[in-house]
Amino acid sequence: MSADRRRVVLLGSTGSIGTQALEVVATHPDRFEVVGLAAGSDATALAAQADAHGVRCVALADPEAARALRAARPDLDVLDGQRGVVELAGTDADLVLNGVTGAVGLEPTLAALAAGTPVALANKESLIVGGDLVVAAAERAGGRESHLIPVDSEHSALAQCLRGGRRSEVGRLVVTASGGPFRGCSAAELAEVTVDDALAHPTWAMGPVVTINSATLMNKGLELIEAHELFAVPWDRIDVVVHPQSVVHSMVEFVDGSTIAQLSPPDMRLPIQLAMTWPERVDHAFVACDWTRASELTFEPVDRTTFRALDLAEEAGRRRGTWPAVLNAANEVAVDAFRAGRLPFLGIADLVEGTMDAWAATDPGAPNQLQDVLDADAWARERATAGLDVRPVVAVEG
Structure with a gap:
């Protein structure tokens, strides 16, 4: 990396990935300059982050929260809604770190790549939902390896x-x-x-x-x-x-x-x-293994019979096209339903599988544009929601 500070746009700044990324920035103030922050609805936390890092341009996916922040903080340039997050992702920067959760992260990823900006990708759904589109956009921007930088530890x-x-x-x-x-x-x-x-x-x-x-x-x-x-x-x-x-x-x-x-x-x-x-390392370790202490590393096979979601994901991945988008959308609906007490834990995989089975009669093939992916996503959410067992189950909200 050059001696100049890398200009970073951080999406999902108030979440787990975003807050840890800002900790990295604070540790290396000579290497990074945050030029944009985006969050979902937590205007208070976003404003505090902007003040701490000298950021003037922010976005909130929740339009109402964005309007309230704009009224309270006229010194900030506040973009609102999904379009605002997408606009921020496409602004001039050296790196966009996408830490958004869910399929809504796809459009910002595509916007950043369309602007020629490398994406540090913590939003795995971008590649799940729109893999063909994202890879093609990365190749146009300069190459898959240079413009799609993995953040997931694996x-x-x-x-x-x-x-x-x-x-x-x-x-x-x-x-x-x-x-x-x-x-x-x-x-x-x-x-x-x-x-x-x-x-x-x-x-x-x-x-x-x-x-x-x-x-x-x-x-x-x-x-x-x-x-x-x-x-x-x-x-x-x-x-x-x-x-x-x-x-x-x-x-x-x-x-x-x-x-x-x-x-x-x-x-x-x-x-x-x-x-x-990336592709360089910095001389600072937040953590490191202590090899002077006794420890063990163990490995074992996956129980695919009990944890059926793994095979469902692999099936969708092998089928390609819009199948991963359907898988992801159905899973997001199922997880929300489980958290709300509307679905038992084992029902998550059941609902995803039922949605995929229904898609088998509808599948239009490989997506040619973003709208194809969005249509498959919307269909799967509607189908999965309709398939929910509305009888309440015992679940403690975490």
């Missing part, structure tokens, strides 16, 4: 490991999964779990949607799709293995049988910092 690990050999030497990618809070549980044991149970992740501190996706292993399924899109490795050469310590973040096995792994404590500030300085 994909950051893969990118680092892939430096150890030529692409022609890659045998397979191995993505690790913690197993979530229900590792080792049977389907019968999961029948009555609550939202609080699902939010009790053993190693990572994440937002509620990602944490519940981790509990169902849908998050790992989405990461497999993301790995396929980011690194252009065929599906038959991408595997997942459970690693409960969350120290080995992913591995690359080369054709000669040698495997290179990336290890670090489970702290997202490391992959966030690396994404923000």
Whole structure:
């Protein structure tokens, strides 16, 4: 990275990824200048972040919250609604870090790439929902490897490991999964779990949607799709293995049988910092492994029978086209329903599968433009909502 400060637009600034990214910025004030911040509806937190980092241009996805902030803070340039977030993503910058949660992150990713700006991608849904469109936009902007920079710890690990050999030497990618809070549980044991149970992740501190996706292993399924899109490795050469310590973040096995792994404590500030300085590293460690202490690393196969979401995600990824968009939309509806007490935990995978089955008779093929993806997303949300079992279930809101 050049000696000049890198100008960064941060989307999802008040969420888990966003707040940790700002911690990275605060640690390296000589390397980063935040030129734009976007959040969902928390105007108070967004204004405080803008003041702390000297940012004048902000966006709020919630139009009402944006109008209130504009009235209260005339010194800020406040953009509002989804269009405002998209506009901010397309402004002049050296890097856009997309930490938005959900499919709404797709349009900002495309806007940044259309402006020729590299995207540090924590919003995995961009590649899940619009993989073909995003990859094509990245290639037009200058290349997939230079303009789609992974933030997820697993994909950051893969990118680092892939430096150890030529692409022609890659045998397979191995993505690790913690197993979530229900590792080792049977389907019968999961029948009555609550939202609080699902939010009790053993190693990572994440937002509620990602944490519940981790509990169902849908998050790992989405990461497999993301790995396929980011690194252009065929599906038959991408595997997942459970690693409960969350120290080995992913591995690359080369054709000669040698495997290179990336290890670090489970702290997202490391992959966030690396994404923000990619392809260089900075001389600062938020965390590091202490190899003087006794420890163990264990690995075990995934229970795909109990955690059916993983196979559903892989099926959607292999089918390509609009299938991942349908998978993701149905899952977002199902997770919201589970959190609201309208769906049992095991019903999440059931609802996603039912929506995918219905899409089989509707599938129009590969998307040619953004509207195709948005239409598939909207159809899946409507279909999944209609398929909800409206009888209340016992669930504790987390």
